[in-house]
Amino acid sequence: MLGNFSYSNPTKLYFGDNALDNLAAELEKYGNNVLLVYGGGSIKKNGIYDDVIAILKKCGKTIVEDAGVMPNPTVDKLYEGCERARAGKVDFILAVGGGSVCDYAKALSISVHCNEDPWDKYYIRFEDVDNEIIPVGCVLTMVGTGSEMNGGAVITNHKQKLKIGHVFGDNVFPKFSILNPVYTYTLPEYQMVAGIYDIFNHICEQYFSGEDDNTSDYIMEGLMKSLIHSSRIAVENPKDYEARSNIMWTATWALNTLVACGKTTDWMVHMLGQSVGAYTDATHGMTLAAVSLPYYRFILPYGLQKFKRFAVNVWNVSVDGKTDEQIANEGLAAMESWMNELGLVMNITDLGATEDMLDGITDGTFIMDGGYKVLTKEEIKAVLKESM
Numbered sequence: 527m528l529g530n531f532s533y534s535n536p537t538k539l540y541f542g543d544n545a546l547d548n549l550a551a552e553l554e555k556y557g558n559n560v561l562l563v564y565g566g567g568s569i570k571k572n573g574i575y576d577d578v579i580a581i582l583k584k585c586g587k588t589i590v591e592d593a594g595v596m597p598n599p600t601v602d603k604l605y606e607g608c609e610r611a612r613a614g615k616v617d618f619i620l621a622v623g624g625g626s627v628c629d630y631a632k633a634l635s636i637s638v639h640c641n642e643d644p645w646d647k648y649y650i651r652f653e654d655v656d657n658e659i660i661p662v663g664c665v666l667t668m669v670g671t672g673s674e675m676n677g678g679a680v681i682t683n684h685k686q687k688l689k690i691g692h693v694f695g696d697n698v699f700p701k702f703s704i705l706n707p708v709y710t711y712t713l714p715e716y717q718m719v720a721g722i723y724d725i726f727n728h729i730c731e732q733y734f735s736g737e738d739d740n741t742s743d744y745i746m747e748g749l750m751k752s753l754i755h756s757s758r759i760a761v762e763n764p765k766d767y768e769a770r771s772n773i774m775w776t777a778t779w780a781l782n783t784l785v786a787c788g789k790t791t792d793w794m795v796h797m798l799g800q801s802v803g804a805y806t807d808a809t810h811g812m813t814l815a816a817v818s819l820p821y822y823r824f825i826l827p828y829g830l831q832k833f834k835r836f837a838v839n840v841w842n843v844s845v846d847g848k849t850d851e852q853i854a855n856e857g858l859a860a861m862e863s864w865m866n867e868l869g870l871v872m873n874i875t876d877l878g879a880t881e882d883m884l885d886g887i888t889d890g891t892f893i894m895d896g897g898y899k900v901l902t903k904e905e906i907k908a909v910l911k912e913s914m
């Protein structure tokens with residue numbers, strides 16, 4: 527049965543190879559001082575920076591630049607950005623980049639006018655926002671996180687060895703996002719496939735929970751099938767517009783709150799992956815790939831019917847003459863061979879995790895209770911060990 531829910535999503539999307547044409551009209555709705563947030567320079571190499579700057583100038587905006595947002599943005603960068611935004615009396619934040627840049631922009635939007643330490647308030651105490659929020663718009667260049675249409679903002683604190691995501695409410699969602707699939711053509715293959723697995727795992731996190739017969743699960747099966755199909759085309763030909771646009775659109779729907787409506791969700795793979803990320807600073811999607819199969823094989827007996835349904839409906843595993851357990855395991859084997867086909871990193875050792883980090887990574891893993899088995903600390907450590 528579908529549980530009760532309310533649903534809204536305030537982000538306006540512009541999708542397609544001319545989506546940037548809508549930026550000027552959106553910018554006109556906001557104040558004059560724009561903080562342009564971007565990463566390590568990819569947008570300067572591929573020309574997106576020049577196009578965005580030209581539009582900002584044409585709109586007569588005063589531009590303050592905040593460059594160098596790193597993958598897995600840090601709390602130190604957040605403090606620095608707050609200073610910069612205050613000095614520039616910023617009215618609007620334009621994020622041009624991937625999930626890291628979009629997440630950072632959202633974290634900044636609620637931190638600039640926060641009169642205490644935003645890390646403690648939002649990431650340690652998980653409090654709601656009760657101060658002025660600077661509106662954010664996104665021009666997306668890397669596909670995976672869904673940050674373009676959600677309220678999530680993940681920040682890493684290297685001193686405390688914690689990587690924490692807070693999912694904020696509607697007022698923190700981007701006001702608009704510009705999604706041009708062509709912008710993703712210049713992504714290195716490593717980032718492209720990490721993003722593809724991030725999308726897939728967002729769906730798994732919401733799918734592997736509950737046994738009900740509900741529409742959300744059917745939507746997710748469709749999204750997974752589209753993603754598997756398009757990923758194979760994109761790996762062969764990264765400039766296949768149809769495949770790249772399907773992947774971009776799937777990423778948005780995988781994590782813009784829709785598919786979680788009326789059902790419980792898990793998120794344990796992300797909790798494990800984030801803690802691995804806090805120790806290794808590894809690429810987000812790869813941390814998920816590296817822990818997924820040990821985790822799913824461990825919980826399979828507790829959610830057998832759903833793993834069987836996954837095998838049949840997503841991976842077309844035949845059922846004839848097989849036990850439920852065999853079918854379910856064949857589904858995970860099919861998933862594993864697709865992951866290998868993409869070239870994902872399949873263990874945390876290759877991401878830089880070592881035995882002596884295991885206790886710390888275990889301690890930094892939040893335990894969720896929406897999946898098929900609430901893990902104990904010992905079980906978390908065992909899954910991590912199996913992931914090495």
Ligand code: NZQ
Binds near residue numbers: 627676724
């Ligand atoms: O910094 P630049 O030079 O731009 O390079 C980036 C970066 O090195 C590069 N890149 C991005 N677009 C490119 C490009 N290179 C060439 N051409 C382009 N068009 O790609 C690298 C990775 O970018 P990043 O933004 O870090 O990747 P992603 O989008 O995967 O974001 C990862 C962050 O998002 C968080 C992750 O934890 C991580 O911190 N997440 C956010 C979520 C949310 N808001 O809901 C959910 C996710 O589960 C995730 O946790």
Ligand code: ZN
Binds near residue numbers: 671724728796810
């Ligand atoms: Zn993710």
